[in-house]
Amino acid sequence: MAEAHQAVAFQFTITPEGIDLQLSYQALNQIYLSGVRSWKKRVSRVRNSLIKGVYPASPSSWLFVAIGILATMYMQSDPSMGLITKIQQHLPLSLHMSLSAQGQTMVSALVFSTLLWLSLILALRFCLKLLLSYHQWMFEKHGRMSNTTKVWVPLVRLLSSRKPLLYSYQSSLPHLPVPAIQDTVSRYLESVRPLLTDPEFKRMSDLANEFESNLGNRLQRYLKLKALWATNYVSDWWEEYVYLRSRGPIMVNSNYYGMDFLYVTPTSVQAARAGNTITALLLYRRKVNREELKPSRVPGTVIPLCAAQCERMFNTTRTPGVETDVLQHWLDSEFVAVYHRGRYFRLWVYRAGRLLSPREIEDQIQRILDDASPPLPGEEKLGALTAGDRIPWAQMRKQYFSSGVNKRSLDIIERAAFFVTLDDEEQGMRGDDPEGNLDRYAKSLLHGKCYDRWFDKSFSVVIYKNGKSGLNAEHSWADAPTVAHLWEYTLATDAFQLGYTEDGHCKGDVEPSLPQPQRLVWNIPAEVQAQVSSSLAVAQALADDVDCHVFPFREFGKGRIKKCRVSPDAFIQISLQLAYYRDRGGFCLTYEASMTRLFREGRTETVRSCSNESCAFITALESGETEEECRRLFQLASERHQNLYRMAMTGAGIDRHLFCLYVVSKYLGVESPFLKEVLSEPWRLSTSQTPVQQMNLFDLKNHPDFISLGGGFGPVADDGYGVSYIIVGEDMVNFHVSSKYSCSQTDSHRFGVQISKAMQDIMALLSADPKTSLSSKGTGQPQSKKLT
Known part of the structure; x- marks a missing residue:
């Protein structure tokens, strides 16, 4: 066979005259070309390491600094204020003996230029990290940018104007902050209030207050120590204990x-x-x-x-x-x-x-x-x-x-x-x-x-x-x-x-x-x-046991939702709450995945979508309150959801902080009734949006049939639903619903019908308002502001 022959690079035979060596130049050429690819990858890695290592500066900027220093010295001025002379005094003896005085000065100036260049890089990187730590822009109302944000935007653009590589920003991203324990406990109690009766809430509040005033502060100290040492205080534990263990x-x-x-x-x-x-x-x-x-x-x-x-x-x-x-x-x-x-x-x-x-x-x-x-x-x-x-x-x-x-x-x-x-x-x-x-x-x-x-x-x-x-x-x-x-x-x-x-x-x-x-x-x-x-x-x-149901919702999409001045994600999340209420006759702890990749090595945080405001809207809608009152409550619920999402993105979430406190308690060998109960609560409605990140790759105008279906996952709770959705273009949302056949209370197809009905009922409610009618010229409040 030809390929078997080519696999042999050389053959040799021993004859009376000596060794007869026969080389296969084609095989050696294959080996050479394969090695070239390996070396190209190594060179590319070294080059990229240098480029991203000095970002937001460039490697060539060193030359400008060095030329500037040498030019200044040529004009009989010392920009180093005596440092170049001190560097010259500490040069190795071998350089003193082999170089002239002028050469020693040149080497010292280049060393100073390099140190100055590295210092400038660290200063620029520190400034960029400070700028990226500012998140208040996310909480500002659409079209009402503060003066701070107006100054902040061009500064970020200035320090990130060079074309970055994939990992160029890694060292400039801020670390995930550890929230104050009283803030996390307060947010947690607020999130479970609509799910508990008065006696249950009183009991949970007592557990939370006991934890906050005693064990919590001790655990928090260890967690802050880890945050000072680790790149991200959550991600390694999250990967190990939630997934790998x-x-x-x-x-x-x-x-x-x-x-x-x-x-x-x-x-x-x-x-x-x-x-x-x-x-x-x-x-x-x-x-x-x-x-x-x-x-x-x-x-x-x-x-x-x-x-x-x-x-x-x-x-x-x-x-x-x-x-x-x-x-x-x-x-x-x-x-x-x-x-x-x-x-x-x-x-x-x-x-x-x-x-x-x-x-x-x-x-x-x-x-x-x-x-x-x-x-x-x-x-x-x-x-x-x-x-x-x-x-x-x-x-x-x-x-x-x-x-x-x-x-x-x-x-x-x-x-x-x-x-x-x-x-x-x-x-x-x-x-x-x-x-x-x-x-x-x-x-x-x-x-x-x-x-x-x-x-x-x-x-x-x-x-x-x-x-x-x-x-x-x-x-x-x-x-x-x-x-x-x-x-x-x-x-x-x-x-x-x-x-x-x-x-x-x-x-x-x-x-x-x-x-x-x-x-x-x-x-x-x-x-x-x-x-x-x-x-x-x-x-x-x-x-x-898995009951999967996938369906495209074609009645409307984000285009019509945004004309009602509503965030598409908030609209869908409240619709899911309404669908669950109609399906099961009550509310449940709801998980929506949010990313924390604004921070280095960030992964996810939980948005607890079931809020006091969303429950108030659904109760009012189902009890026959006036349309005007329902619209008012929906607006409050939508704003609350967006605020919860932004807080999760900016490191002020609830669940990852409590999870890490729980891990610390396990390492210390202490039990916390509060943490144990919190982490054992079932997520009967687990949701996630699949983001469309590269719409420039899909020409839906000329190729409208090339619509992505997105993806999905299995149910998290035995008696709950898993819901994934992808907002495609302006006029469609694809849903993936999962549950378990073994649970008599759940049915993925039935829940899919409830989702569709909830979406249409809320749209009918909002469309009846003349302020947010489809003839309105406003485009609504998007999920993120244009800060380009």
């Missing part, structure tokens, strides 16, 4: 999914869709590695967001442990792992340092699809180990996957850039039952067959038989907005940039000598096979 299945309970376009499938050829999707993902990885992605910002502003979560996006896996899992990340990987009909393959995506073309990857994928070899014993359902409980998987991994062929094959999966499943089913909104098919599509991405995804990988891409795609993401390494940014880029690059031929195949040429995808080899003993069956039973029971 969980011993239950991560499938459904933690992992989440992202969907393809709603109406469009760019090609029905499975291998071609895989080729373009894999290529687009690797192009995104290249941008991350080279830091060519623009730093994310608060929408409509110049304010940067932390980019730390991008670091572990690729070449990352979650490895199981008995007590806690560990995230492992490799700097690079030149292959992806592929699963098809019970077999695992390694697919090389680079050839001699060159990324394969989409057509070449399609050809490789087609080879896998055409491979008729059966799975090895125990191979087909091996992935169920990642879907079941973590402790059995950790034990099996340590005992049976730590050496031999099993270790080599497992290493390939774990070190792969990402995981790809070539699913043998068809999915999407299709056929005679489009609504039911959307629900089945969501369940397939959330858990599949419970063994045909590798749930430990940072993300697994799923390509279906009819060309539909999606992904399943592990949650511990990053939050949904980071994955959503990746998936937006992937979908847009696949459909609009890479494209397909008229017959649905990828574009490009194929090198005929590409090696075959490598089939992974396993030796699965009976004990592992038994555990695979046990883990599969646990995962299957969990999967069968």
Whole structure:
């Protein structure tokens, strides 16, 4: 075979005349080109480290400082006020002996210039950090910017005017502040007031006051000490104790999914869709590695967001442990792992340092699809180990996957850039039952067959038989907005940039000598096979219990909501409260995810959407109060929700602070009845908005069918709902609702109907007001102000 011949770089034979050495120049050239890619990456990392290390200055600015100092000295002036002379006196003896007096002065001036330049960089960075610590702009009413903010905006623009790399702002982002304990306790009591009876609230208030005046202050001191030492006082504990220490299945309970376009499938050829999707993902990885992605910002502003979560996006896996899992990340990987009909393959995506073309990857994928070899014993359902409980998987991994062929094959999966499943089913909104098919599509991405995804990988891409795609993401390494940014880029690059031929195949040429995808080899003993069956039973029971419902809400979108002078997110959140009240006959503790990426290494905070104001509005609406009174109460509820969201974003949330205080109490070995009760409260309504971050990639005006479906997650509480929504364009909101069949009180389809009705009822209420009628020219109050 040609590829086997080329794999041998040299051959030698021993003859009576000596050693006959035969070199394969083609093989050596392949090795050389592969090494060139590795060295280019190293050089790029060094260059980027220098550029972002001196940001907001530039490396070339050192030259201007040095020239300025030398020019000043040439004019017989000492800008250093004697420091250059002192530096000259402390130069090494070797320089004194080898350089003239003029040369020593020159070296001393360059040393002083460098020190001055570094000092200026630190001063600029400190100023930028101070500016980014200012958050009052977020609380100002739309169109009423304070004088402080008017001065602040151009200063931020001035200090961040240079084109930044992906991680340029990291060292300038402020640290997450620790709120005052009395503020957090007060906010907590206010958040639970509408959910408790008077005696229950009196009891909780007593617990809170006892905690605040005694144990709380002691725990707070330790937490402030950690905040002084750590980059972020929440994130490491949040990652470890909320995600990595969980011993239950991560499938459904933690992992989440992202969907393809709603109406469009760019090609029905499975291998071609895989080729373009894999290529687009690797192009995104290249941008991350080279830091060519623009730093994310608060929408409509110049304010940067932390980019730390991008670091572990690729070449990352979650490895199981008995007590806690560990995230492992490799700097690079030149292959992806592929699963098809019970077999695992390694697919090389680079050839001699060159990324394969989409057509070449399609050809490789087609080879896998055409491979008729059966799975090895125990191979087909091996992935169920990642879907079941973590402790059995950790034990099996340590005992049976730590050496031999099993270790080599497992290493390939774990070190792969990402995981790809070539699913043998068809999915999407299709056929005679489009609504039911959307629900089945969501369940397939959330858990599949419970063994045909590798749930430990940072993300697994799923390509279906009819060309539909999606992904399943592990949650511990990053939050949904980071994955959503990746998936937006992937979908847009696949459909609009890479494209397909008229017959649905990828574009490009194929090198005929590409090696075959490598089939992974396993030796699965009976004990592992038994555990695979046990883990599969646990995962299957969990999967069968999930009730998923996905539906596009087409009656109106953010365009009409904003004409009513209302924040779209507040409108939807209050609608969800109304829907839950009608569905269950009461209110519940509600979780809305908010990001804290205004701070370095920030992740999420909880917005407790069920407030006194939202409950007052819903009670008034359902009891038949006048429309005018209901509109007044809705406005108060909307403003309150926006204020809660802003407080969460700016580090004044409730739940992460209480969570960290609880962790400190566990380290100290003390019990807090207040913290124990707070952290055991169920979130019966867990919600999250999937942000659309790169609308410039999608031309919805000329291609209105290329609408994203967003993604979703499983229910958090056994008797509750999980709701994810994405606001697409001006006229649509896509909802993903999940619950459990085992709970007789919940029904995802019924709740979906209630959401639609609540949205329409609130819109009818607001539209009846002449001040906020659809003829109004106002555009309403957006979620964020234009601070460009």
